[in-house]
Amino acid sequence: MDADIEFSNNECDEVEIDKEIGGDETIEEPTVGMQFSSVEEVHAYYMKYGKKKGFGVSKRNIRQDDDGIVRWFCLACARGGISKSTVANVMKPRQTVKMGCKARINAVLNVEGGYIISKVILDHVHACSPGKARHFRYFKKVDARVAKRLEINDEAGIRLSKNFKSLVVEAGGYENCAFGENECRKYIDKARLLRLGVGGGVALCNYFEDMQKRNPEFYYKIDVDNEMRLKNVFWADARSRVVYESFGDVITFDTTYLTNAYKMPFALFVGVNHHGQSILLGCRLISNEDADTFEWLFQSWLQCMNNQPPNAIITDQDKAMKIAISRVFPTSRHRFCLWHIMKKLPEKFGSHCRYGEIKSTIHRCVYDSFSQHEFDEHWCRMLDTYHLHENAWLVSLYSDRHYWVPACVRDTFWAGMSTTQRSEGMNAFFDDYVHSRTTLKQFVDQYDSALRRKVENEAIANFNSFNTDIPCISRYPLEKQFQSAYTLAKFKEVQEKLRGFLYLTTKEMGCEDGRYMFVVVDEIQVGNDLLKRVTFNVEVDQDPLDVKCSCKLFEFRGILCRHTLRVLTQMGQHTIPSKYILDRWRKDIKRKYTFVKSSYDTTSIDDARRYDRIQNCFYELCSNASKAESSCVKLISQIEQLKTRYPGIADHDTSNTVDTTPSTEASTPRVISPLVVRSKGRPPSKRKVHPTEKSIKKSSTKRRLHNNQAEVHFY
Template identity: 50%
Template sequence: MDPLIQSAPVIEIPTVGMIFPSKTDIRLYYKAYSLGTGFGISKLGTKNGPDGKQKWFSLACAKNGVFTSRGKNILHPRPSIKTNCKARINVAVRNDGEVEITSVCLEHNHAMSPGKSRHLRSHKVLDLEVKRRLELNDEAGITLAKSFQSFVVEAGGYDNLKFDERSCRNFISESRKLRLGNGDAEALSQYFTLMQSKSPNFYYVYDLDEDSRIRNVFWADGRCRAAYQCFSDVITFDTTYLTNRYDMPFAPFVGVNHHGQSILLGCGLLSNEDSSSFIWLFNAWLTCMHGCAPKAIITDQCRSMAIAIERVFPNTKHRLCLWHIMKKLPAKFGAHTQYKSLKQTMKNIVYNSITIEQCDYEWMRMVDDFQLEDSDWLNSLYKERSKWIPVYVKHHFWAGMSTSQRSESMNAFFDDFVHSKTSLKQFVEKYDKALKRNIEKEMKLDFQSYNSSLSVVCGYPLERQFNSLYTNDILRIFHNEVAGMLYCEIQNIQQEGPTHVFDVLENILGSAGETLRDVWLKVHYTAMGNFVQCQCKMFEFRGILCRHILMVYRRMKVDQVPERYVLDRWRKDLKRGYQSITNIYDSDVSESQRKSN
């Protein structure tokens, strides 16, 4: 007889009507029962009452359900434990917190072996004492293999352990991410305390694990919080930048200021890039910003981010970074015999489609021409096309951003101060210098816009109106549209009630000045109120009037643009509250920080 069966305590078989003090107690009971019987357990779907509290759940055999293979190579299928086993207990949660078994199924459709229960995932347990010894040994330089062998010897053999070497290895890998270097925790605490003493509006919050170690951190100064009130319409979020030797991703929330410059709106350090970490970070940021969610956000294709955004920012427009998607073309189709032609075709569809109907038609034709029907990646992109292809998203305001390059440019901004070997203690000291330079850069741009003005391109009255309102960097973009009028002409005008519909032809030129293609665009203009809308959607997307609208305004002799077409976010003549906030990242901050350490 198996010695483990002999020594295992006798656990009462679950029956209907058994009552336990809490959900934890019934889980421990069923886990002990399954260990002695020889199967693993998992928690199935739950049901909540009208008050949002859990009223019902199931604990089932881990072999429940049917496995659906996602592997692409049928010659090497992935193993599965699923046998659609129906063994389970259904549990009702009472109002007083006690739980009761309401139905029981004890029959399994697979063999069970109590002697091998310790290998099942639900029965692998690293208790607090084991975790602490593993961490101490790791810090002392003792290899994991030697640490694990010491546990085997103490237990009297592998059979008496509740965990295996892989569990230990996974724990050490995780703890290394969470473990701060000498002085790091103190440096973070002192830095945040110092910042709050300089500005009561400085906000920070820690996320601690079960052993009270720092897992995630978020902070934002008073200037970031005030600036968000002006620039909360669109932000980018990207975690591809690693700032320190513990592989904790730097997670900046980045917006666009009135110069088109990246502006930091809060940031965090994460130990993991799973949905729970992002949910914690987004909730921390939302609390910091007084519950005001951004109107739009740009991220990469990270599924964990998408889940967190749906949970925390359900009403926020979510867009995927175009650059992150298009850069994968060589990896996905580089081996295709017609790769160059395929790449050019896809770029033309993505960047040059004028209408959704045109985009869909050309996409289907591309799939057919290049025989891409079985491309899972391409099919998944098409399903999510409303989140990344410009023609699908250009009707919404994105401050002109097609990618998360704002986050990447902010990362590049920090590159002068931090690197892969930077400790957290060093990071918080150098973070001051980076933010101070960014603030100084904005102040310099403000001065240049107030103290100097750009020359008009052609003296057109509308151009003079914007010259007096826009910051210089935004004005350069507008001047480019004024110059672009040279390559546009109005070919036809139709009347639709009070609205005139203009057919505008634009010649798209190449780098050498040759005409690459002609593009036809419709501009709708209503004289009453000077309402105007262009098919290219540049104003909706970027907040700056396009060359096609300027052509129509010139034809209709409109010399003054209505205020609704001059966005406040690009103006230089407005006083923004955050700009009057004192810069707390001055020289004595870093000096005080060094002395305190």
């Protein structure tokens, strides 16, 4: 009795849900003799009926002629058939939907070419629930509107979980969605495959060829082995090549980034623009890190940049790279990344009983020496104090001191860059776009997306520099001169020099043949609370005006130091000669590269642009028609009529797509995807680790975690 009552209540609930789902639409029960024009029409009808009643539908049997014409087919309840368990442990069977349900319809081909239902079984051996029908995978479908939204959000870098949640919110809840997250995931995977084409070397070659057809200034070079397997790749877009004309005087190059499925190091040629922002000047993927590979890469890059080598280049401390640069860029000043050298101190001296003292002493030698002579004195004193004359690493560092010690490289313009942190910062920038399983084709596509974002950041900085001003902090006319010429970022640096007047003491030492000699005593911070008094010499020629300071900041950064500015203001100098206001920092120069687009791969966005144009026209129309039921019904009716005039196109227009057909024997041999690259360096050694080094590593890890947490809280 209780069971009968419970069934009746459920039956009432199903009726209410049935009304709610079905709305005004009624689905006629299948009967023998019902006629349809095609197999698709029969299938669509039974799917609607199944969803209305609350059971899944699957195709059971089909019979075709030799010419492919369907003579007979069966559509049945998804819970039909019997499941055969294949698990080894019969005491732990897997769940199954099969339970032998006989509900089905059979349809046969009639003489008119249509189909007629020949057999109908309506009874199910299980309960049907219309309220749960949306969970059947047979009824889940991603329509055109949802598909377009998914693709747009995916290209914007929105991960799938948030992408799906936005659709749920728009639909008004999960119960109103005709699809699930798995369906969205499958669609995105398929869309990416269609968007990216074939993977590996073939896709990469096709992509580059197509980009070069779109713009002849796009440059790429591919290196393969005897088996036509991809070894090295280099490419640079047209905009990067023109950017090099303005900011190619100093570049950094780093190879420590692994971001693709083949573990090929991703290296960037990076410069700095007039805002102090990192700019891309070329990219490469290489399979080896020996001198010959680097030489091939640098030669390719030099050819790309019209055989104009950079004035200065910063790399990590790599012997193979050093050899290649000496061969390809003999006139360029080469410098090692200071950060890469200093980070090796725990590894080299972590087990030493006086590690803390040695580290502090080396830091003072490197950062607190303002001349080569001062550095040499401090270095020799350190070797004597700690008996490190036989340390091979320190011996090699000292022999290469002209490649990395700040006091030894201050006579060269480095645009304010002292390490490969520009490359590393750009690598972090790409973290939003690529990951360890990224294919080669995805890699270059995501590079293009990241490049557009970088260009937009520069455009915003240009806008701010032209439309806003930072007020002057002094009454000196020369500050206004810098204010009107420099970008905001560089003017801030000038103001920082003016604030430094507080720590300066100047004294005129005399004048000889029109050259004034000044001694400037500066209090420089060398620690958290320590100040070091350092003396600098400033020379001033008045006709024509020429200034030099022993700190060589202008030669190094392209910004006049506070010692020079203090002396000029003390002498009553109101203007600065134009040679001390570098064009590369100016905001009032229209540079050639700003007229060049950052991307030329418009294949994937042409459809989106047309779609947006049509959608924008519908926005106002839908808004007005939704205010009244009569207008809503009329508009829907008119749209249904328009659908017949614009049917779906199965094969998209391929006039702008990349040709990914396999090469024939008469064509160029197809490039094979690269082998997975083995990481550079030997396996980690099994040496004993001193407790001091362990504690240092623990403390550094804690600091890093603390900094990461601080960044998260900040943002």
